[in-house]
Amino acid sequence: MRLENDIAIRREVLSILADDVALGVGDGWHQLVGKALVGIQDLTDGQVTIRKVSERSGLLTIATDAARSLFDDATMRRVYAITGVATDASASACEMCGCQGRLITTARPRVRCAACGDDEPARQRVWQQHRGGINEAAAYYLRVCLEHSRLFPVANIVVRVCLDDRDHRVYLDEVHDRLVWWRGGSWLEGVDEAVRDQFRRLDFDRR
Structure with missing residues (x-):
């Protein structure tokens, strides 16, 4: 997920x-995630915790601690209904871009539109060929943002290394993923985890 969308969702559902808790899904599902989380927050008056947002068996999965809370049965059913609607909607929305998609049942099930399905080989190839560079680009982006105490569009900071336009787009997607996962608590080579909280406080200039 793009860093901008990750932060926009978090701004709405801070409670x-x-x-x-990383939003571990593709950018195409960010509106489904945002709508579901806002709905859960409003329904429960912020008295529930999101435990996980991920792709499971190809579909969007949102796990909460509603079962451990002191909600009545009706409220719990409504929470499960919200997550269920999001899961059902993800079956026909491409995880990568949000366009009309379908569940591809291969060794790794996933929901893709035709165009993003065609991108899969390029995505795998770019990751294999540029894994080190992707991690370095994410680490460099973090340092630049921390130095200036604000976030910048990733495309403005990351140097182009792929000549092909699709490969470059995929490369940027992978950098975004590393940043979002690191922001959520994962490890990134060359970055001191002590600065994670400082990075979490940064935002894009919204003037």
Whole structure:
């Protein structure tokens, strides 16, 4: 997920989504995630915790601690209904871009539109060929943002290393993923984890 969308969702649901819970899905589902989390927050008056947002068996999965809370059965059913609607909607929305997609049942099930399905080989190839560079680019981006105490569009900071336009887009997607996962608590080579909280406080200039 793009860093901008990750932060926009978190801004709306601060009371139920902790910083160390990563939004581990593609950018195409960010509206489904945002709508579901806002709905859960409003329904429960912020008295629920999101435990996980991920792709499971190809579909969007949102896990909460509603079962451990002191909600009545009706409220719990409504929470499960919200997550269920998001899961059902993800079956026809491409995880990468949000366009009309379908569930591809291969060794790794996933929902893709035709165009993003065609991108899969390029995505795998770019990751294999540029894994080190992707991690270095994410680490460099973090340092630049921390130095200036604000976030910048990733495309403005990351140097182009792929000549092909699709490969470059995929490369930027992978850098975004590393940043979002690191923000959520994962490890990134060359970055001191002590600065994670400082980075979490940064935002894009919204003037």
